[in-house]
Amino acid sequence: MASFEPVLTRNFGVENIRSIDVYRAKGGYKAAETALRSMSPEQVVEVVTAANLRGRGGAGFPAGVKWSFLPKDRRITYLCVNADESEPGTFNNRALMEGDPHQVLEGILISGYATRTTTAYIYMRVEFHEQFHVLQKALDAAYAAGLFGRNILGTNFSMDCYIHRGAGAYVCGEETGLIESLEGKRGWPRIKPPFPAVEGLFRRPTVVNNVETLACVVHIIERGAEWFKSIGTANSAGPKLYTISGPVKRPGVYEAPLGLSCRELIFGDAYAQGMSDGKGVKGCIPGGLSVGVLTEQELDCKLDFDDVRKYGLLGLGTAGAIVIPSDADIRQVLMNVTRFYAHESCGQCTQCREGTSWMYKIAARIAIGAGRIEDLDLLIEVSQNMGMMGGLSICGLPDGAAYPIRTIVEKFRDEFERHIRAQEPGRAAEVLRRLNPAAYSLPILGQSRWVGVR
Numbered sequence: 001m002a003s004f005e006p007v008l009t010r011n012f013g014v015e016n017i018r019s020i021d022v023y024r025a026k027g028g029y030k031a032a033e034t035a036l037r038s039m040s041p042e043q044v045v046e047v048v049t050a051a052n053l054r055g056r057g058g059a060g061f062p063a064g065v066k067w068s069f070l071p072k073d074r075r076i077t078y079l080c081v082n083a084d085e086s087e088p089g090t091f092n093n094r095a096l097m098e099g100d101p102h103q104v105l106e107g108i109l110i111s112g113y114a115t116r117t118t119t120a121y122i123y124m125r126v127e128f129h130e131q132f133h134v135l136q137k138a139l140d141a142a143y144a145a146g147l148f149g150r151n152i153l154g155t156n157f158s159m160d161c162y163i164h165r166g167a168g169a170y171v172c173g174e175e176t177g178l179i180e181s182l183e184g185k186r187g188w189p190r191i192k193p194p195f196p197a198v199e200g201l202f203r204r205p206t207v208v209n210n211v212e213t214l215a216c217v218v219h220i221i222e223r224g225a226e227w228f229k230s231i232g233t234a235n236s237a238g239p240k241l242y243t244i245s246g247p248v249k250r251p252g253v254y255e256a257p258l259g260l261s262c263r264e265l266i267f268g269d270a271y272a273q274g275m276s277d278g279k280g281v282k283g284c285i286p287g288g289l290s291v292g293v294l295t296e297q298e299l300d301c302k303l304d305f306d307d308v309r310k311y312g313l314l315g316l317g318t319a320g321a322i323v324i325p326s327d328a329d330i331r332q333v334l335m336n337v338t339r340f341y342a343h344e345s346c347g348q349c350t351q352c353r354e355g356t357s358w359m360y361k362i363a364a365r366i367a368i369g370a371g372r373i374e375d376l377d378l379l380i381e382v383s384q385n386m387g388m389m390g391g392l393s394i395c396g397l398p399d400g401a402a403y404p405i406r407t408i409v410e411k412f413r414d415e416f417e418r419h420i421r422a423q424e425p426g427r428a429a430e431v432l433r434r435l436n437p438a439a440y441s442l443p444i445l446g447q448s449r450w451v452g453v454r
């Protein structure tokens with residue numbers, strides 16, 4: 001492959017790039033003009049489909065194919081731009097919105113045109129204060145320039161765009177939880193089908209796409225499907241924003257072709273440049289928390305849509321890598337992971353509600369030195385009996401809980417066993433016998449919960 005030229009981040013750091021004039025001076029909104037003035041919506045869908053642009057929000061579903069599911073005879077279409085960015089370890093959407101807000105808006109405009117969108121809603125988590133103000137200012141400028149509203153760029157196409165701020169719940173990043181929240185209700189995911197393309201926001205045909213997915217559309221229109229497909233690996237086309245956090249020398253956001261190896265992301269000179277303070281790597285959760293963990297020996301895994309599966313991961317996810325240093329206590333890692341999902345489960349489905357909090361309780365008692373070897377098998381068993389993939393839940397949150405928990409337990413089982421065998425003798429039995437909430441409760445966001453047992 002020819003040397004890689006970053007496109008999504010090409011304007012990052014350009015002075016005043018948040019101003020529409022500067023963005024236009026750098027060639028901005030040219031792709032939108034091309035699409036709206038010289039292509040039909042169907043032609044835009046065809047190009048995006050030919051480029052094999054797979055969704056960057058986690059599931060990797062091809063964007064053009066998703067758009068083609070919209071009913072042909074629809075009169076109203078909504079585009080929900082998923083800027084909830086709730087996956088732990090992920091901050092590429094945030095970087096796009098603050099680093100080049102007009103690129104995001106141009107992607108929304110072209111994608112809105114392709115899908116014949118009447119109104120686009122950018123659903124943004126409330127914690128994104130700066131990003132909200134930056135994007136709102138850019139949107140106001142784009143409206144003033146005739147890029148949103150009626151008869152955009154003098155064409156027959158009209159589309160409104162609003163930013164809606166959510167209250168900051170992980171499950172509101174799930175597309176139907178997002179839709180419910182946008183409708184003013186509690187952010188509870190909906191049973192599918194019907195899928196949003198047929199019946200989504202306000203029961204109308206709706207497309208939900210991630211911010212980065214839509215930003216890619218600008219460059220596909222500008223440079224063509226063949227250019228996009230020439231980047232990345234066989235089934236994983238295009239550039240990707242990888243994020244990396246943890247005790248590395250240069251945590252941050254890096255653009256690279258899909259298929260960058262996890263080792264390169266951590267140690268490469270162009271990326272995080274290795275561990276800080278001379279630490280080693282115990283493992284890495286490479287795609288946002290929900291995909292599962294790679295051990296140090298597995299770091300050559302390519303971060304694309306296919307290779308990750310060879311390592312027992314759920315998928316590429318958001319490509320937000322969290323590096324676990326060699327001195328981390330794996331019991332604390334597991335407890336943090338389980339606590340997150342127990343807290344974020346919306347509670348509608350029994351397996352998810354009970355399963356996530358049960359796994360948290362087990363992980364918590366392992367962490368306080370009261371674990372049993374059989375707890376490790378119990379964690380795996382529980383993780384295998386919840387989730388949408390097994391038809392047991394409404395949304396994918398428990399699948400996302402199961403993968404990190406299961407892979408951490410399976411891949412670091414020796415370490416867990418060592419800790420458990422080194423425990424104070426009789427401690428686990430004592431905890432099981434006394435079940436004293438005062439002595440063994442652990443804080444979960446201000447509450448005290450009983451570290452119970454099965």
Ligand SMILES: Cc1cc2nc3c(=O)[nH]c(=O)nc-3n(C[C@H](O)[C@H](O)[C@H](O)COP(=O)(O)O)c2cc1C
Nearest residue numbers: 055056057082084085086173174175209210213396
């Ligand atoms: C619990 C949960 C949380 C999610 N959070 C996000 C999120 O914050 N941002 C996002 O784009 N997708 C998120 N998703 C995936 C969305 O449901 C949906 O697949 C995605 O927004 C579609 O966009 P894409 O096709 O462009 O990737 C989440 C899914 C689940 C199950």
Ligand code: SF4
Nearest residue numbers: 346348349352393395
């Ligand atoms: S799977 Fe969990 S998060 Fe999703 S709807 Fe059911 S209870 Fe809520």
